[in-house]
Amino acid sequence: QVQLVESGGGLVQPGGSLRLSCAASGSIFDIGVMGWYRQAPGKQRELVAQITSAGRTTYADSVKGRFTISRDNAKKMVYLQMNSLKNEDTAVYYCARWGPAGGVDYWGQGTQVTVSS
Numbered sequence: 001q002v003q004l005v006e007s008g009g010g011l012v013q014p015g016g017s018l019r020l021s022c023a024a025s026g027s028i029f030d031i032g033v034m035g036w037y038r039q040a041p042g043k044q045r046e047l048v049a050q051i052t053s054a055g056r057t058t059y060a061d062s063v064k065g066r067f068t069i070s071r072d073n074a075k076k077m078v079y080l081q082m083n084s085l086k087n088e089d090t091a092v093y094y095c096a097r098w099g100p101a102g103g104v105d106y107w108g109q110g111t112q113v114t115v116s117s
Helices: none
Strands: 003-007 010-012 018-025 033-039 046-051 057-059 067-072 077-082 091-098 104-107 111-115
Touching: 003 091, 003 104, 018 033, 018 091, 018 111, 033 067, 033 077, 046 067, 046 077, 057 067
Parallel strands: 010 111
Antiparallel strands: 003 018, 018 077, 033 046, 033 091, 046 057, 067 077, 091 104, 091 111
16 A cells, blocks of 8 residues: 655745655555646646656656656655746646556645746
């Protein structure tokens, strides 16, 4: 069993920065691909970034160059550093873990990020 708990969301002005954190519990964290999804009101949930246990990363085109995903396997933490935030980054951000079959098998509860002046 894996539990994921996000933190770090909030209200920020356009151009500002936020750092999201995801704390994972459970022994299978070290071998799992981790990442972040987001869902804006009225829109489908979209993949923002992924990171493998070895540290390989992928990003959605919309956040490349602005967001950085990282992980600390010893602490069972995943982070999303978000810089140069835009209004369109406003969404609920979810931490996720991909299981051996390739799909997401665990989700966090989500944290709200609001970018507004």
